[in-house]
Amino acid sequence: MRGTDYVVKRVLFAIGTVFVAITLNFVLFRSLSGDAVSALRCRGCSQDFKEYQRKTLGLDKSKWEQYKIYLGDLAQGDMGRSLRTEEPVTSVLWEPLKTTIPMVALGTLFAIVFGVGTGVIAAWRRGTATDKATLWGGLGFYSMPPQWLGLVIVLFISGWVGLPTSGVKDPTLGILDDPGVIEVVVDRLEHMILPALTLGLVVFGEYTLIVRSAMLETLGEDYILTSRAKGLTNWATVWKHGFRNAMLPVITLVALSLGFIIGGAITVEYVFSYPGIGLLIVEAIDQRDYPVLQAAFLLLTLSVIVFNLMADLLYFRLDPRVTE
């Protein structure tokens, strides 16, 4: 019963957070100066047209009315239409999302594999040159703004490694010939590597530091001393007793950062002209496209909340003490 209570509480808390986020998303973007119509910078757009457009898009209604309509539509799964293109928001979001997710996944995978690996090694080799190099390297990458790191990679690394710095595909691929599937896949992967690496390096720094710290704490526990006294190998001690127990805070960290990492992709996508959700958000802010912004931020909020909930539930599974 205790376990069920815990799960129900967590889920209810998540639902409440989503509702607060929905409301905040509505208020936040409308506090920006101007609206979708005043953001229309077309030379032929007369004042009469702008009034017509404001009415067509429902921007002439009071904020309260707009909020009620927004909630009503959302309850029916309707995220509205883009104020600029008048296309359904779901289809506006879909393409960029398909572009962002693989890049973020690759970056996260890189960060987890190398962050956890180097963190464990640094803790295991505490006080050695390896530990110091890992510590300073982790601190360095963690403190770098992603857009700055991205620019450094564009200006100084990309030419050296010969990888593309913009977009998702080679502009000339398939224009005058018919590329094979492998050629297309390789091309897409090549375009994904540098933005994913940028994102991954920043997150990698964070993972390394946290894993090292958690491992150091665990390796100082009595049961580690006991396992050594029992004559277990170094590997068995670190892997079976140290690593598994140190993973609890790491799981929380990974789950939380998975949610935030999509938001973090905004600046990286901007540097690499990567047409994902980040670029869409920048464009929607410029155009005061409220429905697109609301939906995109709802998506970001949901990803944080869902991954947070997953971490809570996983914690419950891994460590029964949380319900006590």
Added chain:
Amino acid sequence: MKRRRSGRLMLVLLGTVALVAAGSAAWLGSQRATASSGAAAASKAGGSGILRIGTTSYIDSFNPWNYIEGQGLNAMIMTYPLLVQVDYSNKEGYFITSDFAKSWKASTDGKTWTFKVRPNGKWSDGKPMTADDAAWTINTTVKYVDGATAVQGSSVNHVVRATAPNSTTLIVKYDAPVGNALWLIGALPIVPRHVWEPYEKKQKGGKALKTYRPEGKLPMVTGGAYTLKSYEKKGTTVFIADPNFYGPKSNADAVALTFYTNSDSMIADLRRGNLDWIDQVPFGAVSAVKKSKGVKVNEWPGGEITNITWNSNSRKLKNRELLDPRVKKALSMCVNRDKMIQVVFGGYATKVESLVGHISPFENPNLGPTQYNCSAANKALDKLGYKRGSDGIRVAPATSGKYAQPAHAMSYEVIIPTSLDFNGTRMFEILKEGFAKLGVTARLKVGGDATASYALETDAKCDGSKNIGYSKFDIAMWDWIAGPEPDFQLSVVTKGQWCSWSDTGWDNPAYDKLYGQQGVTVNPAKRRAIIYKMQKMVYDAFVYTQLTNHVALDATSTKWTGFKNELNAFSKTYYTSPKKS
């Protein structure tokens, strides 16, 4: 034992390094393979191959009734016929030339224009392209001008009706003579009637005309120099040369236009040979790009003009001394424009006095120039009664009447938008230095993006019909992109543009009357005289202090020649003329 464990660790590390190295080699190899396959494809085509262009502005739409971005207009110029287009020569500057219309003439009263269009035009789906398509496009734009087709409203200004008595004759009737009729109607892409007419009838008020995305489902029916192979709003859009095009064919087999969010990546790709042409080079990057092997930086007359924007609304509430042209002139005289040109624009700009800019053949050459002379400016302010306080800052005396204001220090906020394509903050610093020499304080106010900055100028609630708006801001520094035809630039200081394009709040009925007159004056000499007078009115009132007119800069690969850089968003020649050298 310890040594064995260290050995294992070393083995794991070495393995990882080997994997990374092998992976990198594979990536590098495939990168080279991709590059060579692109080159092979280009040579296979037999023509000049693929012209690869980088740009920092994107194509938002191929729907002429629902686009905003200049790159969208450029794309439609390439894929749709226009009645007329714009050409450029060093001698004449910009002038109208033929496109789908071979010839044209106006009636003596200037209210009827007759166009003879090309007889053998074909849409990309094989259907004939006739004068009827042009007539339908014009009439549909007129029909829904207050709604679905409003974006093209200015193209059909004063048009009553267009008719096509036969397949090669188009007659356009106006309710008044229009001085710039060809410039206006030439900006309207002609769409295939057989494709678009069903959308007109689909929804009340022709609403589907606005929401239809022809690029959404390829092949899109085109009629310009290119067909559309693929479209990616924030990626690469590919145009393929159309062999059936009625005009001069493209030298390149295809044009690939790639969008970049920032010029750093774009320049990096040009220098590496991944691009043949970038349509803009930031002023700060010119010298670095010039040093690149196989790259040439090109200069031509630019339309971008920067200015000090003075709130000129006579109903403004505070700092009303800034409504006095003598005060604005004195302040302007101590702004070092030469320094701005060198520091901000790297020398790639010239001083300008008129709001229509150097790009327009209608620029009044007899304005000013406003001379840089801080000593004379100080004397002028002294003479006007703005004495320095104990802190060295001048004080504006108290005034009485409807808009009474207490005595106050001459200290002003200057709005700088964040969306500028040059270093606005550095520009402000130079203005601040000049003002300081006069005992006047300038404070930077970051305006945010264009929409937010404009809202600061107009106020949150703006209504021109009730004279509400433009009550708070004092000064901004911004820019305009002027075109050869000056009508739009002249309009931005009319009352009709309040809350829409006016960024000064100026309200001068005499000027507005002249604006109306120039619009319906067909005689070029008479129209020029009116336009000169209007420019002088704006100059004398110091609605703006014009600062600099940029040189337009782009960069091209030396492997290509024949660029017509100055025809960006003016003519199909912009894409069709470059060829492999």
